[in-house]
Amino acid sequence: MKSIFIVLSVVLSLLILSVGISAAPPAPTDSDNDGILDVDDLCMNTESGDVVNSDGCSVVQICSENLRNHGEYVSCVSHTSKYFLLQGLITKDERKNLITEAAKSDIGK
């Protein structure tokens, strides 16, 4: 009788061990597909295709925070996009397009 318990406990231990070995940790996720994993992403829900910095934030996301008016938004896009340009994240033409789109937008109005 005692040997049955030993065999059962060994089998049970092996089962627990095999479950522990085969259970892989969950894959890291990048919910907004901006190339920055969620654990490091300070700006969730980045628009698809938007260029982001190492914090996972686009120019629009950075400049849409704590706005007082439209002029402040356009100014923020201008200087933030310059930083993105200097970092090699965007081209001069992309920066120009960001500023043009910011000026045409209703953000901050």
Ligand SMILES: [Ca+2]
């Ligand atoms: Ca993001």
